Amino acid sequence: MPHLPQVLRQLAAATSLALLTLGAQAQALPGKGVTVLPLKSSIAEETFQTLLVMKGLEQLGYDVQPIKEVEYPTAHIAIAQGDATFLADHWNP
Incomplete structure (x- = not known):
């Protein structure tokens, strides 16, 4: 279990990246081209x-x-x- 903190850090980083990407997509104009x-x-x-x-x-x-x-x-x-x-x-x- 000595690698658990490293795994948690990687998981936290991946989650943060996913949330940032989601926020960037929400700001796009949904009606562009419609x-x-x-x-x-x-x-x-x-x-x-x-x-x-x-x-x-x-x-x-x-x-x-x-x-x-x-x-x-x-x-x-x-x-x-x-x-x-x-x-x-x-x-x-």
Whole structure:
């Protein structure tokens, strides 16, 4: 067991290196190279939520396209088929 302290030091060094690498990866922009297409309804008050989400996505590196204005059923179909990326708000009466 005289080598136990050396083994522990090596294990600690390997763990530290792994944690540092993990931290460096977390700081990368997750959206780099990814294009997103936001949708919104014709209700003017809903623009704020969409713009807020768009700004956050831009800061994460996503290429955010201009907002497309559509009705809710059209938005749901477009997102389900992959023609659009998100609808930041929804009103369900």
